[in-house]
Amino acid sequence: EAQVTQNPRYLITVTGKKLTVTCSQNMNHEYMSWYRQDPGLGLRQIYYSMNVEVTDKGDVPEGYKVSRKEKRNFPLILESPSPNQTSLYSCASGGWTDNEKLFFGSGTQLSVL
Amino acid sequence: DAKTTQPNSMESNEEEPVHLPCNHSTISGTDYIHWYRQLPSQGPEYVIHGLTSNVNNRMASLAIAEDRKSSTLILHRATLRDAAVYYCILRGSRGAQKLVFGQGTRLTINP
Numbered sequence: 328e329a330q331v332t333q334n335p336r337y338l339i340t341v342t343g344k345k346l347t348v349t350c351s352q353n354m355n356h357e358y359m360s361w362y363r364q365d366p367g368l369g370l371r372q373i374y375y376s377m378n379v380e381v382t383d384k385g386d387v388p389e390g391y392k393v394s395r396k397e398k399r400n401f402p403l404i405l406e407s408p409s410p411n412q413t414s415l416y417s418c419a420s421g422g423w424t425d426n427e428k429l430f431f432g433s434g435t436q437l438s439v440l
Numbered sequence: 441d442a443k444t445t446q447p448n449s450m451e452s453n454e455e456e457p458v459h460l461p462c463n464h465s466t467i468s469g470t471d472y473i474h475w476y477r478q479l480p481s482q483g484p485e486y487v488i489h490g491l492t493s494n495v496n497n498r499m500a501s502l503a504i505a506e507d508r509k510s511s512t513l514i515l516h517r518a519t520l521r522d523a524a525v526y527y528c529i530l531r532g533s534r535g536a537q538k539l540v541f542g543q544g545t546r547l548t549i550n551p
Contacts, residue, residue, distance in 0.1 A: 333483070360539065370484065370527065370541035386540070417483040425472045425531040426491070429539075431483035 329354050333418050333432030340408055341440050348403045348435050350418035356430075358421045359401040360385070361393065363414040370417070376401055377423075408439040444528045449546040452518050460513040460545055462528030467508050471532030475502065475513050477524040478544070484527065487513065523549045 331352045340346055352359065360375035362385075372385030376395040390412055392404040401420075405412060415436050421429040445463040452458045464473065474489040488495055488502045490511075495502040501514040515522055527544040 331483075362541070364478070367543070369525075369543035370478075372539060372541075375539075415481065419484075425470070426489075428474065428486040428489060429476070429484075429531075431476075431485060434481065434483040436481060 329430065331418055331420050331430045331432040333416075333435050335435060336433065337436050339438045339440065342409055343407050346405050346408060346437075348405075348416055348418075348437070350401045350403065350420075350432055351399050352401075352420040352430065353399065354420060354422075354430065355398065356420040357398070357423045358429075359395065360419045360429075361391070361401070361403045362417045362419065363387065363412075364417065365414050373403065373416075408437075410439050413437060413439050443540060444530060444542055446526070446528055446542065446545045448543060449548065451548045451550065453550045454520060455517050458515040458518045458522070458547065458549075460515075460526050460528075460547065461510065462512070463510045464528070464530055465509045467530055468532055471530040473502065473504060473508075473511050474529050474531050475500070475526060476529070476541075477522075477526045479524045487526070489531075518547075518549050520549050520551065523547055 334349045357378045361373040362370045364370050371387045373391050374393040376382045417434050418432040419429045472491050475487040476484040478484040488500050490502045503512045525544040525546050527541045
């Protein structure tokens with residue numbers, strides 16, 4: 328079954344404690360991306376990747392890191408989380424062409440205390 | 441980045457059709473129009489997409505204006521499970537891999 332798997336589904340942590348949210352896809356997609364969603368602001372892109380070792384900033388990259396060492400994985404790293412990073416995070420993947428739909432993970436609800 | 445404009449919210453009744461509009465006046469000739477929806481506390485899910493012609497699938501229909509500057513997502517018979525935030529985005533080759541989603545339209549369905 329084609330899917331994007333995000334883990335964990337829910338995460339509560341404290342300020343400053345490094346964390347990683349994993350994202351994995353089984354569709355051999357080149358494109359992967361991370362979004363955060365906050366009330367009234369819709370989905371905002373954090374980082375995206377067009378292929379292995381190719382990443383680029385989205386609209387809100389501050390405080391986040393990503394890596395794309397393998398095609399299937401695109402982890403999101405918060406080196407020193409802060410309360411303003413409390414949000415719902417969604418990972419997406421898709422084929423190279425624009426005529427292909429995006430697949431999203433089921434989301435990670437992060438709370439930073 | 442190509443941008444879309446949607447109403448913040450809409451309301452409809454169960455089993456009635458719903459027409460969700462989207463304006464994209466800066467669309468380029470190669471941009472595809474995609475629609476996604478997001479249920480509470482879930483990641484977004486694909487609904488439909490198209491380029492020029494109207495499109496139908498089991499979830500919805502997509503009506504694209506002749507000049508492509510606007511489109512309408514049509515839910516033929518809304519159910520309570522269709523209550524979600526609906527996003528219209530443009531996916532094109534002109535650096536639009538940043539895929540700006542915007543705020544979307546929050547659809548409320550009344551029983």
